[in-house]
Amino acid sequence: MTLKLFNTLTKTKEDFIPINKNSIKMYACGPTLYNNPHIGNFRPIIVFDILFRILQLKFGKENVTYVRNITDIDDKIINKANELKISTNQLVEEAQKVYHEDLNHLSILEPTYEPKATEYIYKMIDMIKILVEKEYAYVSSHHVLFESKKFKEYGALSKLSFKDIINGARVEVAEYKKNPEDFVLWKPSKDNEPYWESPWGKGRPGWHIECSAMIAELLGPTIDIHAGGLDLIFPHHENEIAQSTCCHDQKMANYWLHNGFINFQGEKMSKSLGNITIMNELLTHHNPTSIKYAILTTHYRQPIDFSNDLLKYSSNIVSKWRDFIQESTNNDLDQAFLEALEDDLNTPQALMRLQQIFNELKKSPKDKELSNYFNNGLSILGLIPHYQDLEINLDNDHIENMITRRADAKLNKNFEIADQIREELLKEGIILEDTKSGTKWKKI
Ligand SMILES: [Zn+2]
Numbered sequence: 001m002t003l004k005l006f007n008t009l010t011k012t013k014e015d016f017i018p019i020n021k022n023s024i025k026m027y028a029c030g031p032t033l034y035n036n037p038h039i040g041n042f043r044p045i046i047v048f049d050i051l052f053r054i055l056q057l058k059f060g061k062e063n064v065t066y067v068r069n070i071t072d073i074d075d076k077i078i079n080k081a082n083e084l085k086i087s088t089n090q091l092v093e094e095a096q097k098v099y100h101e102d103l104n105h106l107s108i109l110e111p112t113y114e115p116k117a118t119e120y121i122y123k124m125i126d127m128i129k130i131l132v133e134k135e136y137a138y139v140s141s142h143h144v145l146f147e148s149k150k151f152k153e154y155g156a157l158s159k160l161s162f163k164d165i166i167n168g169a170r171v172e173v174a175e176y177k178k179n180p181e182d183f184v185l186w187k188p189s190k191d192n193e194p195y196w197e198s199p200w201g202k203g204r205p206g207w208h209i210e211c212s213a214m215i216a217e218l219l220g221p222t223i224d225i226h227a228g229g230l231d232l233i234f235p236h237h238e239n240e241i242a243q244s245t246c247c248h249d250q251k252m253a254n255y256w257l258h259n260g261f262i263n264f265q266g267e268k269m270s271k272s273l274g275n276i277t278i279m280n281e282l283l284t285h286h287n288p289t290s291i292k293y294a295i296l297t298t299h300y301r302q303p304i305d306f307s308n309d310l311l312k313y314s315s316n317i318v319s320k321w322r323d324f325i326q327e328s329t330n331n332d333l334d335q336a337f338l339e340a341l342e343d344d345l346n347t348p349q350a351l352m353r354l355q356q357i358f359n360e361l362k363k364s365p366k367d368k369e370l371s372n373y374f375n376n377g378l379s380i381l382g383l384i385p386h387y388q389d390l391e392i393n394l395d396n397d398h399i400e401n402m403i404t405r406r407a408d409a410k411l412n413k414n415f416e417i418a419d420q421i422r423e424e425l426l427k428e429g430i431i432l433e434d435t436k437s438g439t440k441w442k443k444i
Pocket of ligand 1: 211
C-alpha cells in the first residue's frame with residue numbers, strides 16, 4: 001500500500017510521492033528549550049518519530065534524512081535566563097540535558113541532525129540579505145521585516161486572509177512596520193540580550209527564519225515533509241513558507257503535517273491554566289511505554305484528553321505484553337497493522353490490530369509468525385516495554401535503553417551494532433541473557 005498523509009496545504013489525504021525515493025527529506029520543528037519540555041512538546045516528537053520509522057521501513061534507512069531542531073535563542077529563553085541570572089547558553093544546556101534523557105527513556109530514534117538555531121545565524125543573515133535584495137523585505141529602525149503582501153501565496157497554508165489576520169489581532173502592530181501583517185526577520189538586541197553582528201546592526205533573528213535557514217542548509221531548498229504542532233500553522237509555518245519560497249524561488253515543502261493539542265479535562269493545555277505536565281516529572285511516576293501508548297491511542301491529528309485514567313489504562317495493557325516480548329527472527333509485519341499505519345499514521349487502529357495479534361499469541365505462544373508480527377509491530381511503534389517499571393533509577397534506564405537499541409539493531413539486521421552494545425554493557429559490568437521472554441540483564 002502507498003503511504004497516505006493528510007496534507008494541511010491541500011486539506012486532503014494524499015499519496016506520499018517523494019521527490020527522490022533515494023533521498024527523502026523530512027523536518028520537524030523541535031522544542032524551545034527555556035525549561036524542561038512538557039508532554040505537549042513531546043507529542044509531535046513521538047508521532048513524527050513513528051513517521052520516520054515508517055519512511056525508513058519503506059524506503060530504506062540510508063535514504064531518509066530527518067532534521068529536528070532545537071530553538072536555543074528567543075524571548076522566553078532570554079527572559080528566563082535573566083530571571084535566573086544565568087547565561088542563555090547555560091539555561092539551554094541544562095534543559096537540553098533533561099530533554100535528551102527524556103528522549104532516551106521514550107525510545108525516540110535520534111534524528112539525522114539535531115541543529116541548534118544559534119549555529120546557523122550566518123545562514124539566516126545570508127537569507128535575509130537575499131530577501132532584502134529581492135525587495136521582499138525592508139529595513140526599518142534596525143529591524144528587517146518581511147512584507148507579507150509581496151508573497152502572492154501568503155495565507156495558503158493557514159487559509160487566512162490579511163483581513164482575518166489583522167481583525168483577529170494575530171499580528172503585532174508596531175511603529176517600525178509598514179503593514180501590521182509584516183513579520184520580523186531580524187531585530188536589534190537590547191543591552192542585556194545576546195547579539196550577533198549583522199549588516200543591520202547588532203541584533204538577533206526573529207524566530208521564523210531559523211527553521212528556513214536550517215532546512216536550506218541541511219536539506220536544501222525543497223523538502224518532502226515539514227511537520228509540527230497545529231499551533232505552528234500560523235504564523236510560524238506560514239512565515240517559513242513565505243521567506244523560503246521568496247528566497248529560493250522554489251516550493252518549500254510538498255507535505256505539511258500537523259498534530260493536534262493535548263487537553264487536560266477537556267481544556268486546551270496552556271501555561272495560564274497551570275496544567276502543564278513536564279515529561280521529566282511524568283517519567284518519574286510512569287513507565288515510558290505507558291506514556292507513549294497513551295499518546296498513540298488517539299490519532300495524531302485529533303486532540304488527546306490526557307488523564308491519569310488514560311495512563312492507568314495504558315499501563316494495564318503494556319504490562320500484559322511484557323511476557324511476550326521476544327527477539328524477532330525476521331522483519332515481517334502484519335499486513336492490516338501496516339496498512340493502518342500507512343493510512344495517515346492511524347495508530348489507534350494499529351494498536352487495536354496489535355491487541356488482536358496479542359490475543360491470538362496468548363492462545364498459541366509458540367507461533368513464531370504471530371510472535372514476529374507482535375514484536376515487530378511493537379518495534380515500529382517504538383513500544384518495546386522496559387522490563388522493570390521505571391524507578392527513578394537512571395542506571396536501569398540506561399541499560400534498558402541499550403537493550404532496546406540492541407533489539408532495534410538486531411531487528412534491522414545491524415548485528416555489528418547489536419554486538420557493540422553488548423560489549424559496551426559488558427565493560428560496564430552488565431551481562432545480557434537472551435531468553436524466550438526477551439533480553440534479561442544482570443550485574444557481573
Ligand atoms: Zn519551525
